[in-house]
Amino acid sequence: MNRVLVIEDNPDNMALMVFLLNKSGYRHVPACDGRSGIEFARQGGFDLVLLDIKLPDMDGNEVLGRIRSMEHGALVPIIAMTSYAMSGDRERLLAAGCNGYVEKPIDPLLVIQHIQAVLAASV
Amino acid sequence: MTAWSAIWSSNTLTRRLTVARSTMLCLFVWTLLIALSLSWNVRNENRAVMLQATSEARGHFNKDVAYRRWVASKGGVYVPVSSKTPPNPYLFHVKNRDITTISGRQFTLVNPAYMTRQVMELSEEQYGVRGHITSLKLMRPENKPDPWERQALEKFDQGALEYTGTALLDGKPYLRFMRPFMTEQRCLLCHAAQDYRIGDVRGGISFSIPLEDYYAIRKTNIVASAFWHLAIYLSGCGLIVGAGYSLKNWLKQREANQNQVAIENKRTVALLSLSQMDASTEEQLLDFSIEKTMQLTDSTRGYIHFYDAVNQRLSLSRWDENTQASCQIAEGVHHFELAKNGVWQRCISQGKAIINNNLEPSGATITLPTMHIELKRHLCLPIVDGETIVGVLGVGNKAQPYTKDDLHQLELFTAGVWQVLKRRRAESELARYRNHLEDLVLERTTELEASRTQLQGYYNEVSGAKVQLELANERLKELDKLKSMFIASMSHELRTPLNAIIGFSSLMLNGMTGDINPEQKDQLQRVLRAGRHLLALITDVIDISKIESKSIEPFASEFDLLDVIDESCANVALQLEEKGLQLVRHIDDEEIILFSDRKRLLQCILNYLSNAMKFTSSGCVEIAVQHDDENVTLCVVDSGSGISSDEMALLFKSFTRLASTSSTTPGTGLGLYLTKKLAEEVLGGRVWAESTPGSGSRFYLQIPKRLQT
Numbered sequence: 001m002n003r004v005l006v007i008e009d010n011p012d013n014m015a016l017m018v019f020l021l022n023k024s025g026y027r028h029v030p031a032c033d034g035r036s037g038i039e040f041a042r043q044g045g046f047d048l049v050l051l052d053i054k055l056p057d058m059d060g061n062e063v064l065g066r067i068r069s070m071e072h073g074a075l076v077p078i079i080a081m082t083s084y085a086m087s088g089d090r091e092r093l094l095a096a097g098c099n100g101y102v103e104k105p106i107d108p109l110l111v112i113q114h115i116q117a118v119l120a121a122s123v
Numbered sequence: 124m125t126a127w128s129a130i131w132s133s134n135t136l137t138r139r140l141t142v143a144r145s146t147m148l149c150l151f152v153w154t155l156l157i158a159l160s161l162s163w164n165v166r167n168e169n170r171a172v173m174l175q176a177t178s179e180a181r182g183h184f185n186k187d188v189a190y191r192r193w194v195a196s197k198g199g200v201y202v203p204v205s206s207k208t209p210p211n212p213y214l215f216h217v218k219n220r221d222i223t224t225i226s227g228r229q230f231t232l233v234n235p236a237y238m239t240r241q242v243m244e245l246s247e248e249q250y251g252v253r254g255h256i257t258s259l260k261l262m263r264p265e266n267k268p269d270p271w272e273r274q275a276l277e278k279f280d281q282g283a284l285e286y287t288g289t290a291l292l293d294g295k296p297y298l299r300f301m302r303p304f305m306t307e308q309r310c311l312l313c314h315a316a317q318d319y320r321i322g323d324v325r326g327g328i329s330f331s332i333p334l335e336d337y338y339a340i341r342k343t344n345i346v347a348s349a350f351w352h353l354a355i356y357l358s359g360c361g362l363i364v365g366a367g368y369s370l371k372n373w374l375k376q377r378e379a380n381q382n383q384v385a386i387e388n389k390r391t392v393a394l395l396s397l398s399q400m401d402a403s404t405e406e407q408l409l410d411f412s413i414e415k416t417m418q419l420t421d422s423t424r425g426y427i428h429f430y431d432a433v434n435q436r437l438s439l440s441r442w443d444e445n446t447q448a449s450c451q452i453a454e455g456v457h458h459f460e461l462a463k464n465g466v467w468q469r470c471i472s473q474g475k476a477i478i479n480n481n482l483e484p485s486g487a488t489i490t491l492p493t494m495h496i497e498l499k500r501h502l503c504l505p506i507v508d509g510e511t512i513v514g515v516l517g518v519g520n521k522a523q524p525y526t527k528d529d530l531h532q533l534e535l536f537t538a539g540v541w542q543v544l545k546r547r548r549a550e551s552e553l554a555r556y557r558n559h560l561e562d563l564v565l566e567r568t569t570e571l572e573a574s575r576t577q578l579q580g581y582y583n584e585v586s587g588a589k590v591q592l593e594l595a596n597e598r599l600k601e602l603d604k605l606k607s608m609f610i611a612s613m614s615h616e617l618r619t620p621l622n623a624i625i626g627f628s629s630l631m632l633n634g635m636t637g638d639i640n641p642e643q644k645d646q647l648q649r650v651l652r653a654g655r656h657l658l659a660l661i662t663d664v665i666d667i668s669k670i671e672s673k674s675i676e677p678f679a680s681e682f683d684l685l686d687v688i689d690e691s692c693a694n695v696a697l698q699l700e701e702k703g704l705q706l707v708r709h710i711d712d713e714e715i716i717l718f719s720d721r722k723r724l725l726q727c728i729l730n731y732l733s734n735a736m737k738f739t740s741s742g743c744v745e746i747a748v749q750h751d752d753e754n755v756t757l758c759v760v761d762s763g764s765g766i767s768s769d770e771m772a773l774l775f776k777s778f779t780r781l782a783s784t785s786s787t788t789p790g791t792g793l794g795l796y797l798t799k800k801l802a803e804e805v806l807g808g809r810v811w812a813e814s815t816p817g818s819g820s821r822f823y824l825q826i827p828k829r830l831q832t
Contacts (some may be wrong), residue, residue: 012623016630023635054615083618090722105622105658108629121277 002119004028007037007063007079009056013104016051017050024112034058039076048119050102053082053093060094061096068097077122079114081106126177143373146367148796149510150360157356164348173298173339177287180300180330183252187242187328191235195309201230211237213262214313234313239328240265251333258304258326260317272329272699279303279324292331296338301329313330329786390419398546405547409441412540417443419536420529424519427540430471437467437515466503467515474512476504476534480524500525504533506541513541532781565578598624606672612664617661624654663793666726670800677720677805679830684724684748684755686717691728692746698736705743706732715750719830723801730798731759731822738763739819754808756825765816774812784809807831 004026008014014030017090021028029046031037034055034059041049049067060080067073079095081099100118102111194200201222202208210231214220221231232240236256243254257268259276268276270763275286279301304310304326306319319325338349357744393415400408413425424734425443430436440445447705470477479501502525503517516537521529609759628651632644639647667673717724735744742762766774775795797809802808808826 010622014625016623016626020626020630020635023630044670067159081614083622084502088722091678091680102617105625105654108635109633 002026003045004115005031005037005040005046005049007031007049007055007060008052009054010052013052016106018101020108020112024115026115032061034060036092037041038066041073041076042070044072048115048122049076049078050115051078051080051098052111053080053089055072061093063070064093064098077118079118142367142371146363149363149367153356153359153363157352157359161349161352164352165345168341168344168348172334172341173287173289173485176332176334176337177300179252179558180287180332181297183246183254183330183332184300184302184328187239187254190242192309194233194235194238195312196729198309198312199232199234202233204229204231208233208241216316218311218485236313243513253297253331255331256326257329260326261594262314262317266326272301272327275329276303276324276327279327280757287392290331296334297331298334298337299329300330301327301393303327304718383528384541386419390415390532390536390539393419394536394543397540397543405544406441408540408544408547410444412536413441413443414829416533416536416564419532420518420521420525421523422502423519423522425504425514427514428467429506429514432511432513437471440514452670466501470503470515471512474505474507476502476530478502478530502529502533504530504537506537508541508545516540516591526598536662539609599624610668614661614665615676618658621654621658621661625658627828628654660793663797665794666797666799670797670804675805677723677830677832679718679720679832681716684717684723685710685712687721687728688746688748691732693727694729695732695736698733699744702736702739703741704736704739706745707745709745709747715748715755715828717755717826717828719826720805721804724826727798727801727806727824728757728759730794731757731824734794735761735763735820750828754825754827754830756823758824759822760819762819765818766812766814766820767816771812775810802826 004015004018004021006021006028008017008030011030011032014032018028018030026048028039031040034057036056037049037051040046051060051063055063060082062077064080065075067078077096077099079102080098081102081104082089082093083104090103093101099122100114102114146568160744199214199217202211204221208231210221210344211234212471214232214234214237217232217234219232221229223229239254239256247253255266255272255274257266257276259268259273259280261267271288271290284302288299290297290299303324306314306323306325308321308322310325311319311321314325317325342479377785393412397411397415399406400411403411409427417423417425424446426446427441429438429440431438466477466479469475482498498519500521501517501519501816502521502557503515505512506516514618518525518529518533518636628647631639632647632651666675688708688710692708696704732744732746739761744762745758745760747758747760750757774800799810802810806826807830808824810822810824812822813822814820
């Protein structure tokens, strides 16, 4: 059973993702800000990270950089979730090391499909 | 000056007179000297002649006396008696006066006197020297003294030892010489009877030496002397006259030089005065110059006229006072065309001075106009400034003819006068300019001061305005930053709650939270639709605000157009299914690589597809792609109600919803407007639409394959 680290500050969105992941058969670890997300990531044991880019304590890009700089964080698949939706966000995040990109508001079915695709690609 | 000149002139005159007098005096003295010398020579010559003659006479006398003494010492000598030498009757008392030799020859005693007489006769006969024994106490009557001899004998009685003189004897000149006989012991032998005592003057012998030969020599000598004297005299006269002449010439030359110097001095002083007449007017300067011109040339007329080369006109500026007083030219008619004024015309056109020394009515070389002032002689010359002739200066009626010296003086003086005039004119012109300039400067200064004050005002205003503007600019920048942050923030903050709304309602509708009844499903669908609509509205509004504030930046990357079309088709798949519509793709499978803003292109395609679906109730929506080397053109075709030509004009406008559809179809009214904006301003392309009311519409999007960033 795959473990997914969800880094998301908004409780409603966190609830949505948790429900969606559980329903889709994934285990999850919730992190409500960047610092705790990085801490969980350091402990390891995740098959995927869902990363909100707008976090209260730090920028999602920084979190991405920290995880990628960890010994076992270099290869873990990370899917960025953002509600910025500016031109170039997708390309910039993919170039920075994300394996996937989801725009909020999400379409639950599309998100699950995307997660499955990313995990399949990373095996 | 004039008085001084007069004195100088009288001096030179005196000197010249003195030279003549000195010459005459020298000649006189020389003549006197030569005359004295000549007379002295003649006298000497005479004396020499007399001395020589006397000497000769003395010789004769001494010789005779010697013979007499010898005879006397012998007590007489006996000589044969002859007719020429008869016995001396005055010796009758002497014993043995006559003797006869044994041979019978008869001798008679000849005493010194007798011998002397006989020798004298012989001498006269042979040499022309006459001798004569004479005495005041005569023994023989032949010995009677003539008057001269008597005179001499009387002198001897008084103690004279010699007596000489000249006399004409038989019409010929003779030196007469006489010496006395003193009575000696021996004399008494014969003359005892005459009662002489020893030492008495007994008588004398006179000799008459003919002087003709001496005179001939004297004449020759005198003639020679006279000749030499004449020669020396004439040479001396020549020298004296020559020296006098030279001296006279030298004085004359010196006088001429001094006159020249005096005139030049005069000219220099005049020019100096002229240059110092700073307070005078130009007329006064001209009058002064004319006066000096006349003085320099001893003229009684003078004038200066100026010439205007441009108009070829001569302005008769100034005459000397007399002429000006008697001038009959009307006032104000002092300007003439040059061509009408002969002498001046020649003078100016040839640039040469003209001298006329004969303007008398009889035989005048030029004709003067009637009413012209009397003019006997005339000299005029051009006033020259560099190469240009600026006027004419002239003088007239000098007592003597005008010479080149006059001309020379005038040329020099005129040049000086013109320099002074020119300088004066330049100075006054300068002064005029200076005054004008000062006025101008004052005026400009005032204007500038006013302008400066005004400018200062403006500057203060502008400075104030600038400060305000800077503040406003700062505020604007702040606002702009705020706006960008606001937009970003809004985008995020508005989307975040929609994530929960749309996400959960989607989950519930998908039955992931359990079964829901149809009524709940309908209600959830409304929630989901409203959420999506709100999301679309938010997205469009934010995009438009970004485009309109020019804060949108295209993000170009390389991608395959087919991927974008696939993604957009996937996006609308659910809606298509819900509406029961078919999407038909007229697209080849070959990839079309673009370099453009992928997200915005996707947005445009989705907008077209959404629109097409909205207005198509049944049938199908078609999408087609065409491309060439440069551009790619997408076309979305619907089979909806179509758009009337009136409404075509309103397409692509903001917040415009067509009346025909607004009531039946949901929409923000921003979709096409945003598509047009994105296509034109971000993707560098264009949009257009074609429609046939009742049978559907075609929406086109054409963009360049490579976006020029």
